[in-house]
Structure formats: C-alpha cells, structure tokens
Amino acid sequence: MKRSEVSFFLIASLFIFCDCSLPIDEEDSSEETDLTSQLAWSGETDKFVINPKKGVHLDDPQASGGTAYLTFPSTALLDTSWEFGVQLSFNPSANNHARFYLASSSTTLSGDLDGYYVQIGGTKDNLALYRQQGDRATLLLSGRELMKKNNSPKFYAKVECDCNGYWTLWSRLESEAGYVKEGQVKDCKIDSSICCGLFCVYTQSRSNGFTFHHITQGHNVETVTDPGENPEPPTDPNISELPDDVRGLLLFNEVMYYPESSGAEYVEIFNPTEKDIILPAIYLYKMYENGEVYNTTVLQPEDTARLLSIPSKGYLCFTKSVALISKKHKVAEKNLIEIAKFPSLNNSGGYLALSSSQEPGKGHTFDTCCFRDEMHSQSETIGISLEKKSPEKTSVIANWHSSQNPTGGTPGIINSGIK
Secondary structure (H helix, E strand, O other), X not given: OOHHHHHHHHHHHHHHHOOOOOOHHHHHOOHHHOOHHHOOOEEOHHHEEEEOOOEEEEOOOOOOOEEEEEEEEOOOEOEEEEEEEEEEOOOOEOOEEEEEEEEEOOOOOOOOEEEEEEXXXXXXXXXXXXEEEEXXXXXXXXXXXXXXXXXXXXXXXXXXXXXXXXXXXXEEEOOOOOOEEEEEEEOOOOOOOOEEEEEEEXXXXXXXXXXXXXXXXXXXXXXXXXXXXXXXXXOOOOOOOOOOOOOOOOEEEEEEOOOOOOOOOEEEXXXXXXXXXXXXXXXXXXXXXXXXXXXXEEEOOOOOOOOEEEOOOOEEEEEOOHHHHHHHHOOOOOOEEEOOOOOOOOOOOEEEEEEOOOOOOXXXXXXXXXXXXXXXXXXXXXXXXXXXOOOOOOOXXXXXXXXXXXXXXXXXXXOOOOO
C-alpha cells in the first residue's frame, strides 16, 4: 500500500470511529477530522493551496487581485446539509469577500449559472443566502453582522435544505458555544446541481487572505418544516425603498454615442435627490421614437451581489470598457461601471429610457432622452459627448449641448459646462 493511501486510510478511520460527543471546541481543534483536502477539487487550482491540515487557502501567485474559484462534484440539493469553516485575515468589504456555492449548474463559478450560495461579507459584514439565476442574484436570507469591526474573523456556517425546499442558515463564531439560527426561507426555483464550490473576490493586498476548512456535506438534515409554513424572504435593508412612481429620481446626464476609436460608448446618470439611491440593478431601454422598447440591458456590477449606489447629487457611468474611457477622458474608475453586454448606440441617434423594472410599465420609468447630431452645439460630433446643461433639470432637447471638455467628455464627474 502506498504511503498516501495509508495516510488517507488512517484519516478516514479516525473520522469514522471518533467520539462524536466531543465538545465543540475540542472537535474543531482536531485537524485529523478535516477531510476538506480529500474533496475532488478542480477549477483554478493554481490560485489555491490545498492542505490536509489547514484546508483550502487562497494564494494567488500573480497577486494582482481579481477572482478565483474551486469546485467539487455534487448533485445534492433537497434533503441536504452543508457545513464549513472560514478564516479571513481582514475585515470583508465589497472588494474583498467570498461565496460558498451550495449548488451550481456550472463548474465555472465566475460566469452565468443557476444555483445557491452563501455570501461571506460584501456590503455588510454578515452571512447571507442568495439564489443566482444566470447573472442575477436574489437575496433570500440576511444574517447578523458577525464580522463587524473584526479584522481576522473566524467562524462556521451551516445550511440545510429540507425535503420541502425550506432553507435554514446558521452561523457560529469560533468564540461561541453553539450555532445561531440566522433565518429560514422557502425557495424551490432551482432543482438541480452539478457541483459545490468556493469563489473569492479580492484586491492585490488580500490575495492570500482566505481560508476554508472542515467542509462537509451530507443528508443529516435536522430541521424539517411543515409545507404549510411559508417564511417570506427579507428585504435587504441597504436597498432604497422606491415610491410607486419613480420619475425624476434618476436622470440621464451624458451620452457618448459616437466615440473615437480610442474611446468607448457610455451613458451617465445623475441623482438629483437629497438621498443616496441604492439598488441591485437598473434597466436601460433602447426605444423607437414612438416609445416602443426593442432592447433592454441590465445595468449592475459584474459581482451581482454588489449593489449599485448613486450618491445624492452624484454620478454613475455605464460602459462596455471602463479601461478605455478612464484612459481617454482622464477620470478615475470610482464612478464607472463596466457592463459586458452594454448595448451599441446608433451613431445617427436614438431614444433611451431608464427604468426600475426589467419589464416596461407605468410608474417604473426614471427618465427618457433622445440623442442625435442636431442636439450638439458644435459642428464636430465624433468623439464628443452630449451632456446636460443643468443635470437636475429634465432631459428635454433644449437642455443638452456638446461637451466642452478637451477629452470630449466627462464620464463619472461633473459636466464641463458647470462651475
């Protein structure tokens, strides 16, 4: 028998015959019972270190930041429990957080998929349960902020999905004696899976700050809910509550529809209100002159769990290439959002609408505008954006003129004609 086979036999034997009545702190300190490294990991294995004693540790050798993922095969969904430990060397944020995918239809966790995941940090220092469909994420459960003001959080998470499709989420700090129930919700919109996995979002300084350990999956579901019960999904407290009619809450402010080859098309919006507006997504319609919508684009960050935030009197710009317009117009990337499927804007002009709903409907339209060469205040139009004279006023034709900025536009910042 090979040495590696002997090691695995001994570890497996300890796991099977150990006394499961051990106190929590003793059980967690037993490195021999952590079989995380024995899972059939695949994916971006060059960005992780898989250690028999310490579990799975992110260690991106490029150290340039970005995303990284690993998966292991799993078709389990109903009547399934998942448990895992997490150790971070930082306090999580929108730019540094992770997901544990309980179920996924794809082994490429950085792309579109259908599945469920536990979000670890992000805009809040908590654990949250999400359903993902394609590139859209829906919050199902939002837990306590167990990582708040903690620069090296250590904790465990447990999730159960019973035979009736009820999901229950628990969390336990390493200092706590037992699990705390975060909540329960029913959701059966996804009924299959091919894998579980880990997905990390990180900046350069956090490229080795994630560790996952004691990952287990089984069918020892303890919480089975009566099908007559129907816990309602929570409302994310970060999301702005919109009125029945949203017109004027967000306005078009600048449109680059005919860029030079060194630039890119973009659409900028402005928040004229006295409050920040925070939403999971907004929707850009391309329309005919009669108002008929023929194309809809979802405007949201690549990380679909991250919310759009448009500060009071602030700007947000959407484009297909943040790098190009940042370099071309000499602006920081702070207020720029890259949209992979950003629609092509007709060089001869067109009509746009900004909506709070994916489906056109009364009360959902923030603003409408048109763009065409006749609206420019100068003869040269290629590489010159149309911008509002007064951002807080309506988007009528008379309120637009050519950008006076030497670069041809001011994406994400105050318009050139405003002092």
